[in-house]
Amino acid sequence: MKTVFKGKKISSIVGILPETISYFDDEVSNYTFPVKQTMRLKKIMGFESHRLAKKDSFASDFCIYGIRHLLEKGVIKREEIGAIIVVTLSPDYFVPQISNIVQGELDFGEDVICLDIAQGCCGFLIGLMQSFMLLDKIQGKKVVLCNVDVLSKKVSHKDRNDFPLSGDGAAVTIVENSKDFSNIYYSMYMDGKRRNALQIPAGGFRMPNNADTAELKDVGDGNLRALDHIHMNGSDVFSFVQKEVPPCIEEILNYSMVQKEDVDYFLFHQPNKFMLQKLREKIDVPKEKLPDDLVVKYGNPSGVSIPMVICDNIAEQLKEHKYQVCLSAFGSGLSWGAIIMELGLLDYCELIESNL
Template identity: 60%
Template sequence: MKTYFHNKKITSMLGIVPSFVSYFDDEVNNYTFPPKQTMMLKKIMGFNKHHLSKPDSSVADFAIFGLQYMLKNKWILKDEIGAIVVVTVCPDFFMPHISNIVQSSLNLSNEVICLDIAQGCSGFLVGLMQCFMFLEHLNDKKVVLINGDVLSHKVSKQDRNDFPLIGDGTTITVIENTKDNEQINTKIYYELYMDGSRADALRIPAGGFKMPSTPETAKMYDVGDGNLRALDHLHMEGSAVFSFVQQEVPPLVQSLLHHTNKTLENFDVFLFHQPNKFMLQKLSQKIGIDSEKIPMNLVENYGNLSGACIPMVALHNFKDELKNKIFKTLLCAFGSGLSWCAMDFELGNLEYCEILEADL
């Protein structure tokens, strides 16, 4: 899909991560591999530390904590909220939806639209698309976009391929229609693609209606490469995902440049999904992006935060500058689904932006 949006802007961004931090050096003995061999991954993949939530913490807990902070500090008022869009692959329950839980917990009006979207790595851009469409019908109301996952609950601690990578966290983004005479480019170009035929490259086999979780699906087993996991656990086929990213993302970026009549030099920064440092380095080299313009440091500080990666990498690297500067950004996400998408977007002059740690 190729399309344009007009007259939309982000006004505030908040990141919330759990206060507990686990260090890669302390996890080395979790694995069956020799420690020296495992430590080689630290430099190659960019592993260092990741924020992990408590076993009973959920995305709704992070979302409510963050929105309460925003309301208390008047980042947004209750009567300004026209819709809540939650994008996650970690629902609190099959029913009710997280957006409804948030609406109820904060005592918001029953006129507030509540919508949950099941999407992982591309969740921020998919969520923005939905928010933009809602804003066409909400006049002066604002939309609250919540991107969050607690995927560490679904990863084996004895799986060296997946566990060091995953982090937990949630971002809350406030989106609204632009006003007349604002110094921001109001034309937003957007491309989105999906390919379910390759969906098994990122999956959690058990836990849904097709294969409910049972004592059998919880049994740990050696998958053949020294890593231990169960059918209840997340697994990423690293080579398949790497090939997919290298194959699909460079043409996507070139297509966006073609349709916007721009070059890579026209952008101040490239905010990409953060799978791991190695994959981003290879991808940026293939596209031809100046390494100084594409942050690759989220995994080493927080872990891969799934759909919250793009707003968190923006906050982590440019939190102070975002308040008084406009960045010409190329946003790009790719992963579960499989899905890949990109957006030409001007981000900046934010009213508020901050990262919080929560005891969750």
């Protein structure tokens, strides 16, 4: 899918971090591998630290925390909100939806549209697409886009492949109509044939959770995980990213008629540092234009990574200036996509730490 959105902009972003920090150096004894062997991965993969939600903190809590923060700061007013979109792979419940929980807890009007979308790595791009489309139907109102995941609750702490990269967090993005910003060029692709490269086998109706699905087993590579846990096939996802994303970036540049050299920032999903470095080399952009340190500090927060990268790296610049940016995400589904748009002159842009 390729399309153009006109008269839309992002006006504010707040990223929300959990307060709990877990360090890779303190986790090496979790694994069945020799410590020296495990520590070799630290620099290559970007294993440093990650943020983990508390046992009693869930996705809706992060959304409510972020929206309440923006309301208290006067960034947005209640009467301006026309829709709440929540994109997550970690819902509080099957029913009710997180967006409805947020609406009820914050006492928003009954005319506010509530919508949950189950998406992972491409969640920010999917959420923006839905936000842009809704803006055409709620004239004069704004969309509150919440990207949130607490997937560390679904990762085995004895899995050296997946646990060091898991990161929880959220972002609340305000999206609105505007005539002062250029067209937004958008592309998105999906391939369900490769869906099993990233999955949680148990927990749905097809395979409900039970004692057997919760049992930790050596899956053949020395890692211990259960069917209840999320797992990414690293080699398959790496090959997928290197094959599909560079042509996608080239396509969106051609589609938008923007030269690669004229893009100020390439703000990408953050699966791990190694994968991003190889991708950056393949698309041939300078290191200073493609931040890759989010996963080192906070872990991989799934669909939250792009807004969190924005808040962590260029928040201050975006309050005063407007930039040409390329957003790109890739992962679960499998799915991949890219956006060329103007980003800047934001009313608010911060990365904050919560007590969650």
